[in-house]
Amino acid sequence: MRNPKRRIAMENNIELFDRYIDGLLTPGEKGSFDERLRTDKEFASDFRIYLFSLKGIIQEAEQDNMDFVMAMKNISKDELLRIIGRKPAPRVLRLNYIHERLAWVVSIAAVLLIGIFTAFNIHRNAMYRVDDTIGFYNYIPESNRGWETISGKDIPSLQQAYATASADDTQAQQDAGMRLAMAYLKVHDRKKAKEILSEMSERFANDTELVAQCRIILDQLK
Amino acid sequence: MEESYEEIVRRWYMRLRGSFTDILMDKYKKTNMRLADAESIYQDIFIAIHQNLQEGRIGANWDWRNYIIRVGLNMASKKYRVIGRNDSFDETDPEDGEKLSARAQKITEEVERIRGLEDEPDFYKDPEAQALLGDELNHTSEPCASIIRKTYFSGMTDAEIAEETPPYSDNGKPLTVNAKAVRARRWLCMRDLIYRVKLSLYNAGIIDEKPEKKNRNGK
Numbered sequence: 001m002r003n004p005k006r007r008i009a010m011e012n013n014i015e016l017f018d019r020y021i022d023g024l025l026t027p028g029e030k031g032s033f034d035e036r037l038r039t040d041k042e043f044a045s046d047f048r049i050y051l052f053s054l055k056g057i058i059q060e061a062e063q064d065n066m067d068f069v070m071a072m073k074n075i076s077k078d079e080l081l082r083i084i085g086r087k088p089a090p091r092v093l094r095l096n097y098i099h100e101r102l103a104w105v106v107s108i109a110a111v112l113l114i115g116i117f118t119a120f121n122i123h124r125n126a127m128y129r130v131d132d133t134i135g136f137y138n139y140i141p142e143s144n145r146g147w148e149t150i151s152g153k154d155i156p157s158l159q160q161a162y163a164t165a166s167a168d169d170t171q172a173q174q175d176a177g178m179r180l181a182m183a184y185l186k187v188h189d190r191k192k193a194k195e196i197l198s199e200m201s202e203r204f205a206n207d208t209e210l211v212a213q214c215r216i217i218l219d220q221l222k
Numbered sequence: 223m224e225e226s227y228e229e230i231v232r233r234w235y236m237r238l239r240g241s242f243t244d245i246l247m248d249k250y251k252k253t254n255m256r257l258a259d260a261e262s263i264y265q266d267i268f269i270a271i272h273q274n275l276q277e278g279r280i281g282a283n284w285d286w287r288n289y290i291i292r293v294g295l296n297m298a299s300k301k302y303r304v305i306g307r308n309d310s311f312d313e314t315d316p317e318d319g320e321k322l323s324a325r326a327q328k329i330t331e332e333v334e335r336i337r338g339l340e341d342e343p344d345f346y347k348d349p350e351a352q353a354l355l356g357d358e359l360n361h362t363s364e365p366c367a368s369i370i371r372k373t374y375f376s377g378m379t380d381a382e383i384a385e386e387t388p389p390y391s392d393n394g395k396p397l398t399v400n401a402k403a404v405r406a407r408r409w410l411c412m413r414d415l416i417y418r419v420k421l422s423l424y425n426a427g428i429i430d431e432k433p434e435k436k437n438r439n440g441k
Contacts, residue, residue: 014409014416021328045431048336049416049423052346054374055333056355058326061375065286068234071227072275080272083232084265 013043017050131185134217139182140175152187155180162196174200174210181217190221231268238290239264241386245291246298253302263301267294285323288376291386323377345428354422358415366411373408380404 019025020033036043075083139147145154162176177200184193201214225233243260250260267290274280337346345351362370365387372378372386380401387399420433 012409012413014412015405021325021332023328042431045420045429046416049420050412051329051333051336052351053355053359053412053415053419054329055346056352056359057370058329058375060356060359061285061371065284067225067230068286069275071230071234072272074227075231075272077269077272079228080231080268083228084235084268086265086269 013046014050017047021054127190128188130220131188131190134220135182135185138178138213138217140178142179147182147186150183150186155183155187158183170204170207174204174207177203194218194221234286235268238287242291242294245386246294249295250298250302260298263294263298266297270297285376287372288378323375325373325377326375329374345423348428350426351423351428354426354428355419358418358422361418362411362415365407366414369404369408370411370415380408 016025016033020030025033037047038044072080081087135150136147139150141147158176158180162173162180165173165176167173177196181193181196181200184190184196197214197218201211201218204210239261242264243257246260246263247255247257249255270293271280271286271290333346337344359367369383372383373380378386381404384399384401384404387404417433420429420431423429424432
């Protein structure tokens with residue numbers, strides 16, 4: 001075992017101070033240490049400054065810790081998130097089981113409705129194009145009105161013309177009937193148009209050419 | 223000029239960020255932990271501390287540096303255990319730890335004992351001496367400031383400090399810091415600090431002994 005005095009002399013003072021503070025000195029080393037504090041002025045001075053410095057370090061660290069607590073207590077969560085660069089988590093819509101199933105049903109229904117509406121529109125537009133084509137080719141223009149100018153407002157006058165056409169003039173009756181039927185097609189009232197065409201087929205059954213024309217149009221309107 | 227609360231929190235956040243992520247990525251290098259994962263855990267610690275302080279669930283007298291590191295390691299341990307990974311480091315609840323390290327308590331007690339002795343110069347409470355000391359502490363550069371603080375305030379061992387010190391590169395060769403290197407560095411740091419404080423107090427006429435600059439061997 002080495003002589004404690006010799007060992008103390010060999011070690012640097014800082015290690016000795018550290019071991020003293022940590023209570024690691026043997027009784028013999030402790031005795032030598034206390035003796036040096038009394039007799040070695042520079043050693044004693046170093047130890048005092050050592051303790052003074054460490055006390056200052058501890059006080060400074062404690063103050064730093066208190067500043068941290070005070071700061072953390074006085075900033076909002078949003079401020080903290082901004083300081084640390086944390087972006088707010090994206091809001092995720094979470095539905096419960098029933099709501100989730102309901103959302104699926106509503107979504108599917110909406111898709112079906114949109115599909116049906118789209119298909120209906122396509123079909124209706126196709127029908128309107130057929131009406132327009134039939135009307136364009138079969139309307140018998142008058143001196144003052146062509147197919148392009150016919151509208152729903154003209155139907156009452158056309159009805160009257162058909163009803164009041166001279167009984168002696170079969171051709172005038174047929175022309176008035178055909179204009180009325182085509183006017184109905186212009187406003188896409190197929191039902192009325194078919195009624196007029198059917199009536200004309202029966203009324204002018206002797207005119208095979210007219211009956212054939214009416215039949216063709218009726219077939220196209222089915 | 224005094225720091226705002228925001229500046230204090232930012233300083234604390236930045237102070238430990240690098241060392242914490244280094245420690246964590248080193249602990250979990252086998253699991254390929256990414257820097258983003260380590261930073262996310264580090265952010266979670268601050269959010270948790272903020273919430274707990276706001277709700278009064280934790281006291282204020284902690285060694286927050288140690289607290290942050292230990293809570294962070296606990297968080298990482300729990301997170302990685304949940305997904306089936308495990309590790310070997312201590313999972314002690316930080317609430318079980320001491321608020322002021324045993325070494326810091328002993329230093330405080332020793333200062334009080336010394337002050338009670340006769341013919342002792344009582345510069346421990348001298349405002350001028352304390353201001354001069356504060357100035358010298360502020361001028362203590364890294365890594366001395368961290369090593370001294372970790373040793374004497376946090377009560378960390380040289381091995382623990384070495385473990386927290388990231389490896390450095392020496393001519394492209396990665397070198398780790400061991401406990402012996404930390405101890406040698408600490409002695410030099412303390413000797414330099416004592417010399418500067420002594421010189422400062424001597425120049426101010428607070429002490430009579432003029433300090434002598436010592437070499438590495440204390441002579």
